Amino acid sequence: MTSRRALAIGGVVAAACVLAWLLFVGLPRWYGAPATGRAADAPATAPTPPGRKIKARLYYVSADGTRLTTVERDVAYGEGTVQQGREIITAQIAPTAEPLVSAVPPGTALRALFISDRGTAYVDLTGAAASAHAGGALNELLTVYTIVNALTSNLPAVTAVQILVDGKEVDTLAGHVDLRRPLAKDLGWVQ
């Protein structure tokens, strides 16, 4: 009787251990991979694993100055779409060296990035994006579509981008391109 009781207790303990393993180790291992394209509104709290990179398409001014050209570069991995968007924009607006020329004015920094449920990314840039802009309609288009295309072509969950400056909606950066509405991807500005 005593041995049967001990056997039952041992079975319950073993079952509890298996269940605990399943709950805390097995299931997270089987289902824990990030679901790409579904994390648009997930909070970006997970720390970025050090050194992990993704390949992203970034955009720079073409040699003839009238279009953007695509450059594939390593960009820091971000947990979730929002964090990945921040990493992409940070890489896109970082200072460049010849032969790359960035259409984003020097000194521009990312203040914040949010993504709505409908897939519209709001990219909040510092004032240099407008105040340091050299002007010209085409030049301004290249600046705007550098940001728009960098997000929409690397993050399928992002369908449109609205640029903000210093936390506010703006009409334009330099007097030409309408920024009052989100803009969709337009690869017509890319060679």
Place this chain on the structure above:
Amino acid sequence: MNLRALSLFILVVVVNGIQGQPLSPAAPLTVLSKEGRRPLAVTLVGDQEFVALDDLAVLFQLTVREETLGAITVSYKGKTIVLTTDQALASVAGKLISLPAAPVRSGRRSLVPVEFISRALTTVYDTRLDLRKPSHLLVVGDLRVPRVTIRYEALGTGARLTIDAAPRAASVVSQENDRLAIKFDADALDVALPQIPAQGLIQAVRVADAVSIAVDLGPRFGAFRATAQPLDAASRLTIDVVAAQTDTSSPGSPASPSPGSPGSPTAAPSAAPLPDLSGVGQSASAIRTIAIDPGHGGDDTGVVGSGGTKEKDLTLAVARRVKAAIEGRLGIRVLLTRDEDKKVPLDDRSAAANNNKADLFLGLHASASLRRGTTGAAIFYAAFDKDAEDKARASLGTERLPTFTGGSRDIELLTWDLAQIRHVDRSEQLAHLLEQQFHDRVPLSPHPVERAPLHVLESANMPAVIVEIGYLTNVDQEKQLTANEFQNTLVQAIVDAIVKFRDALDADRGTR
């Protein structure tokens, strides 16, 4: 015969010779000064107008002395003009001034050509003297006396008066029973009145008082619309007059605006229909008003070239040239969204075009590139994404609103910032016509026609494009853009494109 006797003999011969011509009174000059207006008698000798020196002496406090040997001295505050009765010359401080004729005698009075005032007297007098011979005016001092020229045009069943005042003078138009009164902010007017043919709409245009012009209205008069706009050195007032409603429905009269007619709300028949002023002149051409928008201005300099050229200055200079060329060669009214170095918000620019019912909007800009070698002009027309187009279509509709004069009109409603959507096809057509006319004349970008979401174009309720005339960031092109020769060529190409566009619109309308 001694020298004095010889001189007297010559003088007698000359004076007799002149006196042989008949002297007749002519229309007097009107002298305008702060003290008011007074007449100055004019005598006609042959076809030359003369004024008496003693009249001038009274008017301007001059001292006139007849010296020996036929010399006449005219003095004012220590300065002297010397005249000789046999010479068409005056001498002031040793400097000779030519006159159209020598002084003449009329009884005991000496007469001098009226040009003596503007050529000689003005050099010694301490107040500005402005002789306006064609209008028989002599303006003394800094009075505001604009030259007012009035043109009359018959347009379909309507008529247009174009009234230019130079230098600029603001004016107010009001209707008083059977006449329109146009009152100018001026001290007096220098008016050239037009001949008005009999047509029953406008009977006459006349001077009402010192600062007002009256337009006498005929029995066919229905309504009028007045539009003011600044020109380079003048102000222009355009008054469109249409016949009363019973007249506009006669066969052959211009119809109400065609569907999609640029810039005007569509007026549907209503219980008490008003004469449709937007139809005035429509029979003449589909383009009656063009808005030109010189980019940037004020503290918004736009692109600055390495040579210091500012986009805001360049666009204004080119815009003024385009305006002069269009008005001078095509007779189309041109509105500049800014005619000085000031900042104008983008919405105000398209609003100016919309409110003045412009039929075409032409923005002028210069380009910048981060690649210094980039050159060439490009023409932009508006782009909208699908969501915006759907939104615009959803917002289109009409609403019946009351008018000032009673009754009501159906007003077409559409979202302000999407007004361009229904004109995009025409805008694209205009862009390609500009590209064709620029070809071989103006260096073009590798992408000469571009479609882009440009703010100022989106609210324009008419075909609209922006011409980026070239790159100020390219050293050679900066020099080219500021050169007269290039600007003349550019302006000619733009005017030629507008002519082609107008012809295309007129042809389409004719086949509709």
